[in-house]
Amino acid sequence: MSDPKRRSxxxxxxxxxxxxxxxxxxxxxxxxxxxxxxxxxxxxxxxxRNKNAKRVLTPAEKARLRAEKKRKKREKxxxxxxxxxxxxxxxxxxxxxxxxxxxxxxxLVKYEASQDYNAIDTLVGEFTNAVKDGSISxxxxxxxxxxxxxxxxxxxxxxxxxxxxxxxxGGAFTYKKNTRSYxxxxxxxxxxxxEDMVARMxxxxxxxxxxxxxxxxxxxxxxxxEPVLSVQTSNYRYSLPENYKLLVNGxxxxxxxxxxxxxxxxxxxxxxxxxxxxxxxxxxxxxTGLVNAPTVQVLDAQGNVSEAMxxxxxxxxxLVVDDDFSAxxxxxxxxxxxxxxxxxxxxxxxxxxxxxxGLATMQARLVKDSYFYQFADSYAHxxxxxxxxxxxxxxxxxxxxxxxxxxxxxxxxxxVRCIFTKNMYTKGQKFKSITTDSTFFFLYIDDSxxxxxxxxxxxxxxxxxTNN
Numbered sequence: 001m002s003d004p005k006r007r008s009x010x011x012x013x014x015x016x017x018x019x020x021x022x023x024x025x026x027x028x029x030x031x032x033x034x035x036x037x038x039x040x041x042x043x044x045x046x047x048x049r050n051k052n053a054k055r056v057l058t059p060a061e062k063a064r065l066r067a068e069k070k071r072k073k074r075e076k077x078x079x080x081x082x083x084x085x086x087x088x089x090x091x092x093x094x095x096x097x098x099x100x101x102x103x104x105x106x107x108l109v110k111y112e113a114s115q116d117y118n119a120i121d122t123l124v125g126e127f128t129n130a131v132k133d134g135s136i137s138x139x140x141x142x143x144x145x146x147x148x149x150x151x152x153x154x155x156x157x158x159x160x161x162x163x164x165x166x167x168x169x170g171g172a173f174t175y176k177k178n179t180r181s182y183x184x185x186x187x188x189x190x191x192x193x194x195e196d197m198v199a200r201m202x203x204x205x206x207x208x209x210x211x212x213x214x215x216x217x218x219x220x221x222x223x224x225x226e227p228v229l230s231v232q233t234s235n236y237r238y239s240l241p242e243n244y245k246l247l248v249n250g251x252x253x254x255x256x257x258x259x260x261x262x263x264x265x266x267x268x269x270x271x272x273x274x275x276x277x278x279x280x281x282x283x284x285x286x287x288t289g290l291v292n293a294p295t296v297q298v299l300d301a302q303g304n305v306s307e308a309m310x311x312x313x314x315x316x317x318x319l320v321v322d323d324d325f326s327a328x329x330x331x332x333x334x335x336x337x338x339x340x341x342x343x344x345x346x347x348x349x350x351x352x353x354x355x356x357x358g359l360a361t362m363q364a365r366l367v368k369d370s371y372f373y374q375f376a377d378s379y380a381h382x383x384x385x386x387x388x389x390x391x392x393x394x395x396x397x398x399x400x401x402x403x404x405x406x407x408x409x410x411x412x413x414x415x416v417r418c419i420f421t422k423n424m425y426t427k428g429q430k431f432k433s434i435t436t437d438s439t440f441f442f443l444y445i446d447d448s449x450x451x452x453x454x455x456x457x458x459x460x461x462x463x464x465x466t467n468n
Contacts, residue, residue, distance in 0.1 A: 107212040116187045116203055117177070119220040124175055126222065127191065127201065131163040131173075140199075141224040149248045154291060159227045166193045173198070186223065200226040235288040238296065240309065240319040243280040245299040248287055259286040265323065267409070269441075270461050272371055276443055277413045282320075329406035333414060333457075337440055338403050340365045340459050341418040345398075345436055347376065349422065350388045356380040367458040368447035394423035394431065405439070412444040417465065437465040 112118070130136040137160050142152055166173070174192045178200065181188040191199040204223035210216055238246055238253075242262055246253040262281040269277075280301075287294065296317055298306040309319040343352060343362060352358025359380040366373040379385055398420045405417040422434045441461040446454050 104212065107215055110211060110217055111215045114217040114219070116220050120175055120189055123201070123203065123220065123222055124173055124191065127225070128167060128173055132167050134160060136160055136163060136225070139222065139225050140227045142227065149251050149287060149294060150291060155229060159229055163198065197228050199228055233289045233291055234315070235286065236290065236294065236315050237284055237286050238317040239282055239284045240298060241280045241321050242283040243301045244306065244319065246285055247297040247299070248294045250295070253285045253287065257285045257287060259284045267323070273413065273441060273461055276445065276460070277410055325407040325409050327406060327408040329403070329416065334403050334416065336457060337416045337442065338401065338418055341436065341438070341440055342398055342420065345422050345434070348379070349434070350385060351393065357385060365459055367443055367445060367460045370460055372459065372462065389426050391424040391426045391432065394425055396423065398422055413441065415439050415441045439463045439465065
């Protein structure tokens with residue numbers, strides 16, 4: 001039974017109007033038999049089988065084909081535009097890369113050309129020309145030690161003459177980079193005449209600029225030239241007390257010319273004394289590079305000219321000060337020393353008047369907080385003093401007195417040897433004598449804390465020679 005939805009024409013039933021129109025169109029090709037009830041081919045299948053059939057398109061198909069054609073045309077146009085732009089971009093990129101590589105190459109060439117080793121030939125040429133015309137005399141820079149004791153012009157003129165003798169004889173200067181030249185901004189080159197080094201040239205960079213962001217370019221010029229003199233010179237050493245002054249060619253020699261350490265002499269004094277008084281040691285100076293023999297003058301601690309320096313055959317000098325320290329004993333110091341020594345003998349034998357066996361009186365003669373100052377305090381408050389036998393002074397109380405061997409170490413320290421015998425009678429009228437033979441040292445000092453500057457002589461040390 002046929003489908004009611006199908007339409008019929010001439011005994012043929014169609015399922016819809018489009019199929020009917022397709023049938024009519026196909027009828028225009030009488031050699032083709034098409035029965036939709038028996039052959040359910042789609043139009044595409046039909047035309048695929050019948051290549052010679054003329055296809056009749058519906059309006060919808062025509063619209064679809066037009067849209068498809070436009071789409072393909074747009075795609076083709078888009079591809080043309082895309083590949084054209086891509087080609088232009090690639091061309092621009094190639095041009096830019098070429099320009100960039102050319103710029104990088106140009107920067108590297110400039111960087112290489114700005115290195116100091118490429119400029120040194122030109123600068124050595126400038127050095128040679130300066131030697132020839134004599135202007136090198138204004139370019140050389142002598143070390144600080146040169147020209148201190150002799151005029152710098154002496155060295156400069158001798159140097160210029162030596163350099164000009166090289167160029168006038170047809171000689172040339174060569175160079176080598178100094179092996180200790182580490183500062184890239186100030187490279188150092190050693191200049192040679194044959195095998196002999198004649199100068200040390202230091203360069204400095206100028207006109208600094210940057211290229212390619214990371215490359216630094218600059219120009220180079222001579223910063224300074226240190227001459228290497230081949231002049232025959234002499235060195236001298238002078239030893240003298242450190243509180244003396246040495247003048248060489250009228251110029252005072254300073255500590256920068258000191259050679260070695262200051263040598264201190266052992267005067268066999270206690271550390272306690274040396275805490276307050278220092279003694280000048282012997283200092284040695286070395287003067288190098290003098291062309292001519294110098295004139296030497298020595299000033300003592302008071303600024304007076306001393307003629308005591310002796311010289312050896314090489315011109316080295318030595319001045320040794322007599323450190324015997326012996327001097328004439330002033331009467332006031334003699335009396336003070338003896339009085340203090342006798343006071344100490346009285347104190348240690350319980351004969352000094354005052355509380356605590358005269359401790360305050362005794363300590364007034366001693367340097368505060370010194371060994372003997374503290375010993376006196378300990379002795380006066382200890383038990384040892386209680387073992388001293390009771391006695392009375394004999395007459396004379398002190399006998400066999402000798403004050404001698406006075407030594408004046410400094411303005412604030414002197415020593416004197418005191419010898420005397422202390423006479424007494426113990427209980428039962430037994431005679432007893434105690435002999436003191438010691439060297440007493442006295443220091444001129446203000447050991448008070450009253451804020452008033454009032455220095456005075458105090459005993460700081462005592463060394464027994466004989467003690468019975």
